[in-house]
Amino acid sequence: MTARVAVIGAGWAGLAAAVRLAGAGVSVAVLEMAPQPGGRARSLTDEGGERLDNGQHILIGAYTRTLALMEEVGADPQTMLSRTPLMLRRADGSGIEMPRGAPVTAFVRGVASARGWTWRDKASLLATAAGWAARGFRCAPTTPVAALCEGLSARVRAELIDPLCVAALNTPASEASAAVMLRVLRDALFGGRGAADLLLPRRPLSELLPEPAATWLLRQGAELRCTARVASLESTGPGWRVGGERFDAVVLAASALEAARLTAGVAPAWSRAAAALRYEPIVTVYLDAPGCQLPCAMTTLDEGPEAPAQFAFDHGLLGGVAGRSAWVVSGARTWVERGLESCAAAVLRQAQPLLPGATLRRVLAEKRATFRCTPGLVRPPAQVAPRLWAAGDYIDGPYPATLEGAVRAGETAAAQLLAQLRDGPTRAGPKERPSPAPTA
Template identity: 75%
Template sequence: MAAEAAVDTRRVAVVGAGWAGLAAAVRLCEGGAAVTVFEMAAQAGGRARSLGGDDGLDNGQHILIGAYTRTLALMRTVGADPDTLLLRTPLVLRRADGSGLALPPGPPVVAFLRAVAAAGGWSWRDKASLLAAAAVWAARGFRCDAATTVATLCRGLTPRVRAELIDPLCVAALNTPAAEASAAVMLRVLRDALFSGPGSADLLLPRRPLGELLPEPAQAWLSARGVDWRRGHRVAALERRDGGWRVDGEAFDAVVLASSAAEAARLAAAVDAGWSTTAAELRYEPIVTVYLDAPGTALPWPMTTLHEGPDTPAQFAFDHGQLGGRNGRSAWVVSGARQWTERGLDACAAAVQAQARPLLPHATVRRTLAEKRATFRCTPGLQRPAAAIAPGLWAAGDYVEGPYPATLEGAVRAGEAAARGISATA
């Protein structure tokens, strides 16, 4: 008779109900743990959440890609169907005039070669420079010195390829300007997105508010399995006692710190001062999203790549009407937005409105949202805090040590890794 799999029956506290915390809670619950979730906000989702209300707006525009395998699997686990909730298209980085790169379906290497050959508006020198650089990156296993910046990595590319491909990809993936961004992390993203398998580079654009992608179905799934929710509860104290942990005096066998890095650093300071210092020293880049309304109009594509400049802040625009949302509404995204948050959100919104005028002449600003600590600055040689802090205490978030920048996939993978780490010691 086959031995039965071990079931984790311990009490586990998950502090934070962003995507990392939800991933940890789901996987722990699957293993049999009794899970309590502490969340200081009134709703789950963290930095990728819906705002509620009749507008159906999110706290910012988010995208997924086909390589986000763990995020897609988690959605399916909690009953959120990616095929219904996400518009899947091949990777297209196309400007309003049709220039840019568009990957056709097919094997990754062949699709990349075909996309470069057909890139609209690019000269033979542009295409040759990209193909030569990609060949060198592949020959080196998509690895480079940890101190290298993306700008240094790509200095052999023509200005047009840097401006129309590398810069928007870098700021979209790492939320850090190419001159300051880690080339090692960028190469890992390129490898996994463009060359890891068919469909890995596909764009997955939300058709519904972010809450419906994961936070709401995950909460329903967890509640149906007896998870104890403590909403509106900011944890004040964490301490180790009697071989377990106390969260605000309440006993648990293990804890997942799935809050922000700053909150995790505060709570872990008395447990591991070194870990706490590393987490607290992370620096951040903001992202600003400007929602525009222009009834009766549409953008050229569901996601349009834009020309960023001193007076044109947005790098991408998303047409919500083409994504199942309100017709005439679009989201204009300003990543790496530090200089614009310093100038003020009104100035940023006015600049985006002017930037949109050639495409949407009569657009009005519906709302401007800034996530001031959207992601950590993904710079060369950055030291990120480890996931394991102490026996029975794990950190989970897009900021923990790992190969990826701050993304939804990074958050989900960190949450699942914390759940595995705790379950392994059951």
């Protein structure tokens, strides 16, 4: 008899798990509380009927599992993503660009050719990066990112480390985990040819994975139930009852807060670990400035007390609406507290030198965009109980909250469940165990 598995949540982690399970011949039911799949990386339709993403996302060449999953469900990364070498360029032309080639050689060439940097700036980065490499890109779990920068010049910190940290970890460098940041730097800058390439969406986020994956799953005979919030999760010996419906196993791919609610009665320690996570918001401000464009598709900005955004993305240069841009405020806790109207007004003022006469199209806030990736953070493990695995970008692992982290977590949960299903039924009930500390 074919095993039945419930996947609770149709974000990128849940979809990745569902594709792997359905591809292995398992009967899959995906239960999503929202009206559409995609989780926090989806598209919305505005009042004018145009699609705007819930937040601007970027991918990099090191997102190998995400790119492979897109291809598998029929979304072509070559046409849907603009791929260029990693470039952190400011409006005045200063900044760094990584050329193509072998990772170490490309990094040295990129640093040597950085515009606006003195030879002291460049030497400080090369020497510091050599130290990171010599230590295997590892450090104590309690180390903050700021400690990685002690040998760097102020300009390199401001124009490279700070933007990379807030883009990858959505946590200010003064508060962010150095262990996780080093893993990101290792895999991106030194992970192989093309790993550091910048991949910017040419199409709305929902078209990159959520919609193609949903179509693929339906063709495989899987169920996709939207607006279906799960009320309860109960153990039934070798299987689980999900909202009263019997399944052989479960992938819990809901948000950490929703997962904590569902597991409070079956795995209290895991539930407490998930509920203890703290979050950083991200605000995306969409502007329209017909006849204007930014210096490049992704422009690095000078953040300040009245300049909230760290990056601006020109949708016209990416094949979208000409004159439209997305201004991203990461680590936006202070600005959310001040109010979205205040944030949008500040971004409009920040944009005027580059986009004279720009007007506000829409402001969107994801108040729990990512967990705060701080030193020594304890994240919940993937296994909750026998035949109950959690999947999400918040699960214990070496990566921050990214699309790639979500996809990898989903695929890992699916692989573990498939192994347990092959091993046959187990009578063991939910087993409590403490959450391990994350490894670098």
